[in-house]
Structure formats: C-alpha cells, structure tokens
Amino acid sequence: METRRVIFFLFDQVHLMDLAGAVTVFYESGCCGQPYELRYVSPYPQAGVSCGLSFTNLEPLEAVTITSSDILMLAGMDLSKWNHADDMKWIPWVQAAAATGATVCSVCTAAFALAVAGLLDGRPCTTHWGYTAALQEHFPKAQVLENRLFVQSDNIFTSAGISTGIDLALYLVEQDHGPAFAYKVAKDMVIYIRRDGAATQQSVHLQHRQHINHQVHQVQDYIAHHLPEKITIDDLAALVFSSSRNLTRLFKTVTGITIGQYIKELRQEKALQLLKEGHKLSWVAQSSGISSQGELRLLAKQAGRGRLA
CATH class of the missing domain: 1.10.10.60 (Homeodomain-like)
Known part of the structure; x- marks a missing residue:
C-alpha cells in the first residue's frame, strides 16, 4: 500500500503551534506503525515564524503536484503581516489541490486563506474563536460556525486553531487507520482525544x-x-x-x-x-x-x- 502524503503549506509568519501540532500527529503515526510521507511547501523559499524563528529549505509549490489521495494542511499565520500582494503566487495552486479531491485543511487563521481562494463559499466552516466574526464579515458567502473544534464540508476541513489542529489530524488518522490506532497515537503524545460535540464521532x-x-x-x-x-x-x-x-x-x-x-x-x-x-x-x-x-x-x-x- 502506498504511503499517504501530508503536505504542509507554510505562509510567512506562520504560527508554530498551528504547524507543529498536526505535524507531530502524523509523525507519531509513523512511530506507531502507520507512516505518512511529510512534505513542506511554501510560496517563499524562507518562511518566517510569528514567534521569531524561520524555516528554510522549503519546497516550492511547483515541485509538488497534489493528488486526490493527499492531505494538504495550511497552518495559521499572523494576519496582520499577511502580504496580499503575493496571493496569486499560491491561490491557483491551492484551488487546483481542492479540485483534485484532495483533503484540504486549514488550522486557525489559515481559514482566511481558504476563503480568499473561494473555497469556503457556501460552506460551513470555522476558525479561531477570536476571528469568527471577522471571517464572517469579510466573507459573507461562508457559513461560519462558532464553538466548533473542526468542521468538514466535503473535502474541505477547517479547524478552530492551535491545539485543534491536533484534533483534526487525529480525526484524519482515525479515518485512515481506525479509532483504536488513533487512541494509540494520542496516548503516545500524552494528549486527550477530543471531538466536535456537534459531530457524530462524539x-x-x-x-x-x-x-x-x-x-x-x-x-x-x-x-x-x-x-x-x-x-x-x-x-x-x-x-x-x-x-x-x-x-x-x-x-x-x-x-x-x-x-x-x-x-x-x-x-x-x-x-x-x-x-x-x-x-x-x-x-x-x-x-x-x-x-x-x-x-x-x-x-x-x-x-x-x-x-x-
């Protein structure tokens, strides 16, 4: 069986926890016997982190062609430092990824990126509680839900932010390998398994x-x-x-x-x-x-x- 790929998309001024939480879930899945191929892409050769660190040796978007079996995860970023002049460097690539049927996920404020790309139009979605009102105001076609850990609409997932990226990643691992294996991964990470209270998986x-x-x-x-x-x-x-x-x-x-x-x-x-x-x-x-x-x-x-x- 071919190893499933998880492609992490990094904006400049990415929030470290939004990225690291989900990365750790898929990494630990491999340690527990079900590996994923992890890739890291960005429109920029070097992506800054909102806490002052930086990532180098990131793959350019054109180096990775998304397929329907892939998981694409966009980590949240500092919206105050988002350079919209660069949006067309990545919007077509993300839109193409969604069109293939790949599982496209946002963590925290990355929901705004999906909205800018038109991927949340007419869809239920969520983001960090501090930004739900702004997301709804700026993108009235989106159906923004509050008090949700994560929301699925077809192949598009949005999560509320920070640690909820872990919840979403565990859910995806559970879908691939079953609940018992997801519990094992969570246990190895010494974390609780949480789920959205409005969803059937609770x-x-x-x-x-x-x-x-x-x-x-x-x-x-x-x-x-x-x-x-x-x-x-x-x-x-x-x-x-x-x-x-x-x-x-x-x-x-x-x-x-x-x-x-x-x-x-x-x-x-x-x-x-x-x-x-x-x-x-x-x-x-x-x-x-x-x-x-x-x-x-x-x-x-x-x-x-x-x-x-």
Whole structure:
C-alpha cells in the first residue's frame, strides 16, 4: 500500500503551534506503525515564524503536484503581516489541490486563506474563536460556525486553531487507520482525544476518555471490544491487576461515571447505531449485548424505526 502524503503549506509568519501540532500527529503515526510521507511547501523559499524563528529549505509549490489521495494542511499565520500582494503566487495552486479531491485543511487563521481562494463559499466552516466574526464579515458567502473544534464540508476541513489542529489530524488518522490506532497515537503524545460535540464521532467511548490513566484505558478498550459478552467487574479488575474495589473507585474518579453505567451507555450507543443502519432486532441484540426487548424497542423508536423484524 502506498504511503499517504501530508503536505504542509507554510505562509510567512506562520504560527508554530498551528504547524507543529498536526505535524507531530502524523509523525507519531509513523512511530506507531502507520507512516505518512511529510512534505513542506511554501510560496517563499524562507518562511518566517510569528514567534521569531524561520524555516528554510522549503519546497516550492511547483515541485509538488497534489493528488486526490493527499492531505494538504495550511497552518495559521499572523494576519496582520499577511502580504496580499503575493496571493496569486499560491491561490491557483491551492484551488487546483481542492479540485483534485484532495483533503484540504486549514488550522486557525489559515481559514482566511481558504476563503480568499473561494473555497469556503457556501460552506460551513470555522476558525479561531477570536476571528469568527471577522471571517464572517469579510466573507459573507461562508457559513461560519462558532464553538466548533473542526468542521468538514466535503473535502474541505477547517479547524478552530492551535491545539485543534491536533484534533483534526487525529480525526484524519482515525479515518485512515481506525479509532483504536488513533487512541494509540494520542496516548503516545500524552494528549486527550477530543471531538466536535456537534459531530457524530462524539461517541460515548470518546466522551469518557478525557484522562490519561492507562489502566482505565485498558478497561475501556476491553469493554468496547467485548460488548456482546458478559462483562464482570472482577474480570476487568484482573485484566489490569487491580482489586474490584480499587478499579471501581478509580474508574468513577477518572471518567465521571460507574463501570456499569459506561457499559450500558456503550451498548445502547452500539444498538442505536445498528438500528439506524436497518439491522434486525435479533442481530442488534446479539451484537450489542442488550437482551431486554423493551429496551431495544425503546431504542428503535429513538432511531426512527417502525415495525421491527
């Protein structure tokens, strides 16, 4: 399988964290066994960093031809120092990248660059909370959303800025290699996995992983992969070499809910997902571990299902 490319686009006066956060996710993905080819391009041979550093040996735009399988990430920059006289040096290149179907992403203020290129016209999008009003004012055709970590519209992604570039990059890694692998990358980076609360990927599993306790992560992973089976606290405690009492207390402390509540919510979420996909009640019960017909029929109503076979 060909290694997927991630091309990082650097403006002059780029914000270091907007770039480094996403870079680290894809780099760590390689360390965990799923490598990406990382490339760095710019309209300038040397791009300054807003904090006073600089990047050299950047590839010129014409040296990289974007394909539909590529990820292009534009890092945010200091808007007060943006030289619009140079816009035509890069606008056609970015537009061509989007037209190929490549995954085009902006971090923080780089959303303004996508807007200048016309790529946000008619699209839901976001940027750093301090700039959402300005983005909407200057680009009224864009549908600017507030309080979102990142927003997807077809192959165009915009993120709110700084650390949310990490969230977006983890999401892309998850799309390529699955949630378990994305959790592994996040764990190696010693960060939380967050997701946009308005998006479907905000699962029960993710909502209660806002911690870095390895034992509880092991328990959560085990539960997620054994939902159809009988799961006892004693078995979970043995898995992480703990007493049942200590695990019960630890799990509630770091997740905010009990182990029993967590299992119940995961099973309900799984059942609801399968019901929405149109699966029969018997298969939903077998796959989710929910044996109560009454509970399943209640979930079916939430899923908008009528009669169930």
